[in-house]
Amino acid sequence: MYRMGRGSPDPDSIVITSGSQEGLYALSLALLDPGDIVIVERPTYLAMLQILKSLNVKIVDVELQEDGMDIAELESTVKKLKESGEKIKFIYTVPTCQNPTGITMSLEKRRGLIDIAERYDIYIVEDDPYSYYLYEEVENVTPLYKLCPDRVIYCSTFSKILVPGFRIGWLVTPRELTPHVVKMKQIVSLQTTTITQYVLADILKRGIIERRLPQLSEYYKKKRDAMLEALETYMPDHVTWTRPVGGMFIWVRTRSDIDTTSLLKTAIEKYGVAYVPGEAFYASRPHRNTMRLNFTYPSVREIFEGIERLGKLLKNV
Amino acid sequence: MYRMGRGSPDPDSIVITSGSQEGLYALSLALLDPGDIVIVERPTYLAMLQILKSLNVKIVDVELQEDGMDIAELESTVKKLKESGEKIKFIYTVPTCQNPTGITMSLEKRRGLIDIAERYDIYIVEDDPYSYYLYEEVENVTPLYKLCPDRVIYCSTFSKILVPGFRIGWLVTPRELTPHVVKMKQIVSLQTTTITQYVLADILKRGIIERRLPQLSEYYKKKRDAMLEALETYMPDHVTWTRPVGGMFIWVRTRSDIDTTSLLKTAIEKYGVAYVPGEAFYASRPHRNTMRLNFTYPSVREIFEGIERLGKLLKNV
Numbered sequence: 001m002y003r004m005g006r007g008s009p010d011p012d013s014i015v016i017t018s019g020s021q022e023g024l025y026a027l028s029l030a031l032l033d034p035g036d037i038v039i040v041e042r043p044t045y046l047a048m049l050q051i052l053k054s055l056n057v058k059i060v061d062v063e064l065q066e067d068g069m070d071i072a073e074l075e076s077t078v079k080k081l082k083e084s085g086e087k088i089k090f091i092y093t094v095p096t097c098q099n100p101t102g103i104t105m106s107l108e109k110r111r112g113l114i115d116i117a118e119r120y121d122i123y124i125v126e127d128d129p130y131s132y133y134l135y136e137e138v139e140n141v142t143p144l145y146k147l148c149p150d151r152v153i154y155c156s157t158f159s160k161i162l163v164p165g166f167r168i169g170w171l172v173t174p175r176e177l178t179p180h181v182v183k184m185k186q187i188v189s190l191q192t193t194t195i196t197q198y199v200l201a202d203i204l205k206r207g208i209i210e211r212r213l214p215q216l217s218e219y220y221k222k223k224r225d226a227m228l229e230a231l232e233t234y235m236p237d238h239v240t241w242t243r244p245v246g247g248m249f250i251w252v253r254t255r256s257d258i259d260t261t262s263l264l265k266t267a268i269e270k271y272g273v274a275y276v277p278g279e280a281f282y283a284s285r286p287h288r289n290t291m292r293l294n295f296t297y298p299s300v301r302e303i304f305e306g307i308e309r310l311g312k313l314l315k316n317v
Numbered sequence: 318m319y320r321m322g323r324g325s326p327d328p329d330s331i332v333i334t335s336g337s338q339e340g341l342y343a344l345s346l347a348l349l350d351p352g353d354i355v356i357v358e359r360p361t362y363l364a365m366l367q368i369l370k371s372l373n374v375k376i377v378d379v380e381l382q383e384d385g386m387d388i389a390e391l392e393s394t395v396k397k398l399k400e401s402g403e404k405i406k407f408i409y410t411v412p413t414c415q416n417p418t419g420i421t422m423s424l425e426k427r428r429g430l431i432d433i434a435e436r437y438d439i440y441i442v443e444d445d446p447y448s449y450y451l452y453e454e455v456e457n458v459t460p461l462y463k464l465c466p467d468r469v470i471y472c473s474t475f476s477k478i479l480v481p482g483f484r485i486g487w488l489v490t491p492r493e494l495t496p497h498v499v500k501m502k503q504i505v506s507l508q509t510t511t512i513t514q515y516v517l518a519d520i521l522k523r524g525i526i527e528r529r530l531p532q533l534s535e536y537y538k539k540k541r542d543a544m545l546e547a548l549e550t551y552m553p554d555h556v557t558w559t560r561p562v563g564g565m566f567i568w569v570r571t572r573s574d575i576d577t578t579s580l581l582k583t584a585i586e587k588y589g590v591a592y593v594p595g596e597a598f599y600a601s602r603p604h605r606n607t608m609r610l611n612f613t614y615p616s617v618r619e620i621f622e623g624i625e626r627l628g629k630l631l632k633n634v
Contacts, residue, residue: 018335018484022506029371034351047507054346054504165511167335187371189339190364193510194482 043281068105097247107140234311360598385422414564424457447564551628
């Protein structure tokens with residue numbers, strides 16, 4: 001389940017960053033010029049959208065299916081863009097237990113994605129904070145960068161597997177990119193906090209993360225199971241949701257006329273339950289009837305109570 | 318000598334950043350569009366030049382005199398730029414014990430600078446890592462942001478007064494700018510390492526920095542005095558240098574035909590002494606016969622030995 005350390009990348013291709021956010025930022029700075037195209041999943045991680053918007057690039061999204069990005073749509077999109085002379089710099093994906101949907105890309109689609117990237121000469125940015133938390137046997141979560149190290153930039157963080165407040169993330173980049181990414185990282189913040197890096201090095205040497213991850217996974221699995229059970233129990237018929245194999249999130253789709261953004265105030269004030277409205281996870285044309293639920297933070301009891309309240313809200317709306 | 322805590326700024330106008338580098342970066346992101354003008358001192362802090370170059374702004378430099386920026390040149394420069402319709406977004410200055418020169422701006426020039434900024438509606442970015450280390454009584458180092466809080470963005474760091482590896486800096490911004498700077502800080506790295514912030518909060522509460530700064534200042538003063546004495550003793554006639562009232566650096570100017578960049582290899586390999594070539598501190602038209610010396614890192618003995626070697630090198634070149 002826990003894969004760090006297996007098939008270690010070249011240490012000189014690793015860039016330590018202040019959390020994965022700074023990694024994604026420095027990388028985007030290094031690769032992108034205004035007007036370039038970046039392809040993302042639909043929906044996708046909202047903080048990456050904020051980075052891309054701040055750099056004035058064009059964001060094109062490709063539908064996310066139950067087993068990952070729609071590869072046929074990806075190919076036709078790439079083809080069309082290339083034909084009209086657009087510069088597609090990279091495809092951004094969270095292939096395993098995606099934020100926000102919890103969806104995991106199948107091995108077949110991973111291969112399909114890489115094949116397209118190879119044929120059209122595009123980098124892939126693999127954002128992977130969640131594959132360290134898998135709650136069932138899954139065969140198809142080989143990281144993209146292991147399938148194709150020359151074309152994939154891998155990004156992850158210790159925020160989810162150790163402690164968020166350390167702000168230590170890392171990138172593994174194809175060697176030709178490393179100096180450019182390092183230069184941008186230095187421009188942004190010179191270096192990452194050293195004292196927490198020393199502490200982390202000691203924690204890694206002692207194998208604390210390896211020992212702790214299976215326990216945490218078991219703990220989070222119970223919460224995932226609880227939330228799935230609670231959703232089954234309390235949701236009205238018009239609501240559907242994803243069934244993630246790991247990670248931290250479940251994606252909920254409500255009746256198409258419901259706007260979860262405008263409903264949030266009522267949810268909090270009248271029903272005492274909160275969620276993240278789905279709108280912010282879309283590069284464009286948001287599905288406003290969606291929401292992201294987190295199951296790792298609340299207790300099992302809070303999960304049942306919260307989902308019961310959410311069910312009432314969605315019945316009454 | 319130590320001024321933190323006196324005349325405290327509004328806490329809501331303070332932005333905590335991963336070192337002052339990230340502060341300067343987030344601030345520049347918030348204020349600048351490509352093609353905008355930023356005015357800097359000549360020479361100026363090289364990492365700020367790297368930030369500005371990465372953002373594709375136009376950098377205009379104004380000569381630094383013994384008592385700070387040439388205010389007459391600043392005014393004529395600003396006037397000319399405004400007349401030709403250029404957008405001057407801010408004037409960047411390290412007014413106290415500047416990096417790289419060690420020069421401190423007089424109070425008269427501080428007022429002159431603010432006057433120009435007010436009349437031409439330009440922000441001032443005050444980068445102030447060094448005013449916590451003053452080695453003699455100086456009356457004129459009132460921070461610019463205290464003279465004109467509505468127009469000055471103040472930037473500093475705990476890297477010099479506590480420990481560099483914590484990577485905690487701070488900005489004090491005029492209130493209308495704070496949300497924009499916070500947004501950019503979040504895009505770049507979400508948040509600053511929390512564990513070191515907790516440790517720092519405790520250190521501040523216990524008054525450790527206040528107690529330690531006078532000792533460190535005394536310690537650094539001896540080193541500054543040693544370097545000034547060593548320069549007096551060992552430098553050939555064609556060499557001149559600044560006499561900083563505090564901070565960490567002395568700026569050395571050698572014979573005009575000497576290129577300190579190309580001389581560095583010889584200095585290190587044949588004379589066992591290093592310096593930072595002055596070239597990198599210039600936005601344009603570098604004076605290649607300059608160098609930055611640091612006196613706070615080496616011991617007094619190393620200072621004398623190093624300057625003796627540097628003197629030999631500059632005699633023989």
